[in-house]
Each structure stands twice: as C-alpha cells, then as structure tokens.
Amino acid sequence: MSNVLVIRDFKTVWQKANALEREIEALVKGFPSHEQYRLTDQIIRSSRSISANIAEGNTQLFIKRELFHANAALGSCGETRNHLLTAYQNHYISEEQCKTLDEKFLEVIKMLYGYIKMLKSCLDNESVTIDP
Template identity: 30%
Template sequence: MALDTKTFEELEAWKAGRKLRVFVFRQVVPSLISQKEFSLADQIKRASRSVTANIAEGHGRYHYRDNYKFCSNARGSLTETLDHLIVCEDDELIAPSIISEARTLFETALKILNGYMSWLERSAKIANAKPRP
C-alpha cells in the first residue's frame, strides 16, 4: 500500500485530507469570515490543516508505530473538523448543500485514513515478528 511511496503526497490518505482542507478553505471559511465568525474560521482552518500535516509528519518517521501515532492524531483532527462543520450547520452559518458535500469528503477521508492505519498496524506486526539475526 505505502511501501512504494516516495513522498507523503502519494498517499491516498493525504490526498483525501487535502481535498477536505481545500474544500474547507474555499467553501466554508469565506462564508464564516463574511459573517464575522473569525474564531470559528480560524479553528476549522487549523483543524483541517492538521489532518494533512500529521499524515505528512508520520510518513517522514519511517517507523510503522510512529507513523500510526501521527495518523491517529490526523484522525482526531479530522473529527475535530467535522465537529466545527456541525457547529456551522447548527448555527446556520453554511448552506446545507455545502455541509453535505463537506460530510461526504470527511467520510471518504476517514475511510481511507482508517484503511491506511490498519495497513500500518499489520505491517508493524509483521516487522516485529521477523526473527532478528
């Protein structure tokens, strides 16, 4: 799955997180700023940035367990992003169609990230099971 990736940019989990981040920046944040919701705009920007940043940092660690830990952080940031989107929905700050599209991007990113984390976990077990010389 990820053995042949040279950079984090090739990871499907990072690509899915990026799609959500770009969507948030282009479709959600401008609406929040126009309604003077600066704090919420900042929070959702930071949370969505953290998703891809943690996946990238984990990829740079080269150890399955370290990578898994950073992916776990990314998953937390992903769900934090969803919570901020729910606040936008509850407070009627964003059009329902935008929220719906964001939820779809979230669900896709979560599914791909969970799959990548499962692969990392299996790979760590295999690596630890190999006899040492």
C-alpha cells in the same frame, strides 16, 4: 527488526485530505467576520492538521510513530466535522454543503482506517519502512 523493505503510498489519502483543506479554506471566506478568530480559525487549523499529520507520520522511521500521526489525523477529521456541524447550526453553511463535506470527510476517515490497518500489519511483521 527484519530487513524487509515496505514502501507505502500515503499520497492517496493525503491528496484527498489536502483537497478538503482547500475546500474548507474557500468555504470559510463566507463566514461572518466576528468568527474570524473563533470558528474560522479553528476549522482551518483542524482541516490543515489532517494532511499535515499524514505527511509528518510518513516521514517517521518507526511504524508506531506513523500510527500515532495517523490517529492524530483521524482526530482532526472528527474535530473538523464538528466545526462543520457548528457552522451549519449557526446558518453559515447550508445543509447540503454540510452533508456533502461530511461525506468527503467520512471517505478520508475510511481511507485512514485502511491506512492504519496496513500500518498495523507492517508492525505485526516487524518490517523496516521507507517511503522514498
């Protein structure tokens, strides 16, 4: 490993993911009570997992571990998008709500792709990474 110090700012994508998490939590308050331990719980868990994985990955000492968590965050985005579609299909949310949230999740996904690309670049350069 070289002694190159790379400081990454994960906060932009984390903030977007965190904002979506809060939107989802507000949205599910309108879901039927019989979904409390099914769809409601699943969509809250998957949306929380996005920002949690970004933050957890950023505190890792090794880029490969951070990449693992960034990929997990991508997976949680896909899972949450699936739950949104299920909510729409069951008429718990409107088509407009589904479309608007899906566009926001696509934005986070694109940001994560960029983040992963940057991490892979750091890995290729064998950089030591630290985020204060």
